[in-house]
Amino acid sequence: MDYELDTPEELAEAFHVKRELGLKGGMLVTNPIPEEYAMDADTINAAIDQAVAESVAQGIHGKATTPFLLARVKELTGGDSLDSNIQLVYNNARLAAKTACALAVLRKA
Numbered sequence: 001m002d003y004e005l006d007t008p009e010e011l012a013e014a015f016h017v018k019r020e021l022g023l024k025g026g027m028l029v030t031n032p033i034p035e036e037y038a039m040d041a042d043t044i045n046a047a048i049d050q051a052v053a054e055s056v057a058q059g060i061h062g063k064a065t066t067p068f069l070l071a072r073v074k075e076l077t078g079g080d081s082l083d084s085n086i087q088l089v090y091n092n093a094r095l096a097a098k099t100a101c102a103l104a105v106l107r108k109a
Contacts, residue, residue: 008095012102031095037087039080047076 005011011029018027032038051072055061060068074082 008098009102011095011099012106015099015103016106029095031088031092033084033088034091037084039077039084043077044073044081044084047073047081050076 003014005014015027048069051069054072055065055068058068070081070085
């Protein structure tokens, strides 16, 4: 099932209820990059498409794929993709920390 949860508190509640019910399996949380750090969609998509095509042409596969794609997209965007990815990591860490705090409150209740 897909759900949209808009706050760390809602996310913590979902984790808490899942744990309380003894449900198995994981939860996939997607968290978009903050808009002010997002790249132009056409620019980043063109760089990704080119990097993927190059990886296929060069026979790159398996665990070598991600490092190749990240490096190549960084080159193709003049480093802008790295800056955006760093902001995405920071945003994910902020969400994780806020969710953990909210989950701790629920566990004490």
